[in-house]
Amino acid sequence: MKKITISGFGGQGVLSLGKFISYSAMFQNLNTSWLPSYGPEMRGGTSNCSVIYSEEPIAAPVIDHPDYLLAFNDPSLAKFEDSVRPGGTILINSDIVTTDVKRKDVTVYKIPVDTIAQEINPKGGNIIMLGILLELFGDLKEEFAIQAIEHVFENKPKVIPINIECLKKGREYIKNLKK
Amino acid sequence: MKKLWKGNEAIAEAAIAAGCRYFFGYPITPQNEIPEYMSWRLNEVGGSFVQAESEVSAINMVYGAAGAGGRAMTSSSSPGISLKQEGISYLAGAMVPCVIINMMRSGPGLGGIQPSQGDYFQATKGGGHGDYHCIVYAPASIQEFVDITYKAFDTADRYRVPVMLIGDGMLGQMMEPAEIPPMKNINRLPKKDWAVDCNNGGTQRLINSIKIDANELEEHNIHLAQIYEEIAKKETEVETYLCDDAEYIFVAYGSVARICKASIDELRKEGIKAGLIRPITLYPYPTKTIAKYAKKRIVKKFVTVELSMGQMVEDVRLAVNGKKPVEFYGRAGGNVMMPGDLVKYIKEGK
Structure with missing residues (x-):
């Protein structure tokens, strides 16, 4: 089971990144849940979602201690940093986030996803992150992530190849970083 | 599909x-x-x-x-x-x-x-x-x-x-x-x-x-x-989850029941035997199922968990009929309890 909290500004593809993970898990025949925050959030404020996938049926769709936190802006890091389980992973979009992670008991990756995406698809930062996650998770197969992209962009077939490219680029980036 | x-x-x-x-x-x-x-x-x-x-x-x-x-x-x-x-x-x-x-x-x-x-x-x-x-x-x-x-x-x-x-x-x-x-x-x-x-x-x-x-x-x-x-x-429809050997039985419905299940899995990892009765129909109420477990010697108490200040707990008390303590854990205002909150509640209260 993996529990993932994704948070950022509206418009950064935070909620859709969560959906891509859930779709990938579903296509791989895993159980999954995607729970968005739907509170009275303001434009420009933070939005977040909780995503779980598992071979077992999913009990609570809420997450108190995520295995992974994806922080796309500073308020998100401030809000969720303490919730990550010890030994968990925090990924931050270093193009936006300027504060440092204080926790010492988690693995931190600072990734300029927007910069990486820029030359392929300026809106593809979240797909770069999806590629990175595939590599870190190790149990979600790329073919199902590609299927998820094809499904979500069914009505915009033009953007499918550039998003698949983003996915592969993200994966490659983290492979090189880990070396 | x-x-x-x-x-x-x-x-x-x-x-x-x-x-x-x-x-x-x-x-x-x-x-x-x-x-x-x-x-x-x-x-x-x-x-x-x-x-x-x-x-x-x-x-x-x-x-x-x-x-x-x-x-x-x-x-x-x-x-x-x-x-x-x-x-x-x-x-x-x-x-x-x-x-x-x-x-x-x-x-x-x-x-x-x-x-x-x-x-x-x-x-x-x-x-x-x-x-x-x-x-x-x-x-x-x-x-x-x-x-x-x-x-x-x-x-x-x-x-x-x-x-x-x-x-x-x-x-x-x-x-x-x-x-x-x-x-x-x-x-x-x-x-x-x-x-x-x-x-x-x-x-x-x-x-x-x-x-x-x-x-x-x-x-x-x-x-x-x-x-x-x-x-x-x-x-009448009801689901029971790991109730057979349970000492602590949560009673909850809807989304909260799922949070209880996650807490039960946590508690059991630590050797604490917890279970859940989840009414699927709230009317008619599964009174008989709750009453059946209330009679079991092994059950120490019931904990009703709700996103309210305590409503279904009244029906649980009627069903338990004084045979076991019935406690209440609730959050309100739109706040939702986390699985860890219920784990803590059981561990501190027993």
């Missing part, structure tokens, strides 16, 4: 698959995806969608469409459901079957839009005036919402009672894989020999809820009571 469905949209599609062709509603968060989906989808299947001028109007349109024999539905969230109560009482009195969805939000009053279970009393103890009940279901997952919505229309027709499904914003807004059952052929649904659907050879059919004569009304009340008794016998 399984698809990733948003709760509210899955409910709407399941209703259409069940033969629902009439939907009347008025917007309110967090259930807006139901009327939104219905507004275009009903058009595709030859049904009718009306965004009424108010909730009062919407429920009375349900009365009209269902009274004419159609499968009709409305949905709302707590304050809107309050406005529908008069109509629900009339539907129950006139024995007009329909399906009502309440995606509860926090109250009282206009309250907030976050998850809540504060409408338990309203849903199970009447809500509107008079001596009546709705069958009340509290699904806990999107697949269960789909399956119960699908069969709710049959159940409503069988007993000629309104059926209510209650959830909260969490279940309405989240996405999970779910499969919609096959589309029913509405021409093959059982005929309604009471519906005011056409001339019927000059015979008069009348649907109303007014019975001025005391004896006639009492007879009607007794008839309804007999129906509720039969419903209690045949329709």
Whole structure:
């Protein structure tokens, strides 16, 4: 089971990144849940979602201690940093986030996803992150992530190849970083 | 085939698959995806969608469409459901079957839009005036919402009672894989020999809820009571989770029951034997199941967990009948307990 909290500004593809993970898990025949925050959030404020996938049926769709936190802006890091389980992973979009992670008991990756995406698809930062996650998770197969992209962009077939490219680029980036 | 469905949209599609062709509603968060989906989808299947001028109007349109024999539905969230109560009482009195969805939000009053279970009393103890009940279901997952919505229309027709499904914003807004059952052929649904659907050879059919004569009304009340008794016998649904050796039994419904399950898994990893009784029907209530576990020596206590300040706990106490302590853990205002909160509660309290 993996529990993932994704948070950022509206418009950064935070909620859709969560959906891509859930779709990938579903296509791989895993159980999954995607729970968005739907509170009275303001434009420009933070939005977040909780995503779980598992071979077992999913009990609570809420997450108190995520295995992974994806922080796309500073308020998100401030809000969720303490919730990550010890030994968990925090990924931050270093193009936006300027504060440092204080926790010492988690693995931190600072990734300029927007910069990486820029030359392929300026809106593809979240797909770069999806590629990175595939590599870190190790149990979600790329073919199902590609299927998820094809499904979500069914009505915009033009953007499918550039998003698949983003996915592969993200994966490659983290492979090189880990070396 | 399984698809990733948003709760509210899955409910709407399941209703259409069940033969629902009439939907009347008025917007309110967090259930807006139901009327939104219905507004275009009903058009595709030859049904009718009306965004009424108010909730009062919407429920009375349900009365009209269902009274004419159609499968009709409305949905709302707590304050809107309050406005529908008069109509629900009339539907129950006139024995007009329909399906009502309440995606509860926090109250009282206009309250907030976050998850809540504060409408338990309203849903199970009447809500509107008079001596009546709705069958009340509290699904806990999107697949269960789909399956119960699908069969709710049959159940409503069988007993000629309104059926209510209650959830909260969490279940309405989240996405999970779910499969919609096959589309029913509405021409093959059982005929309604009471519906005011056409001339019927000059015979008069009348649907109303007014019975001025005391004896006639009492007879009607007794008839309804007999129906509720039969419903209690045949329709009560409950899930038990790891109760057989449990020392601590949570009682919870809907989304909260899932949070309890996660806590139970945690507690069991630490050797603490916890279990869950999850009423799937809130009316009729699974009193017998709770009573059965209340008699077991191994059970130390019951903990009712709700997103309210304590409503269902009263029914749990009635069922336990003093045989074991019944405690209460609740969050309100739209805040939701985390699995860890319940783990802590059991560990500190035992």
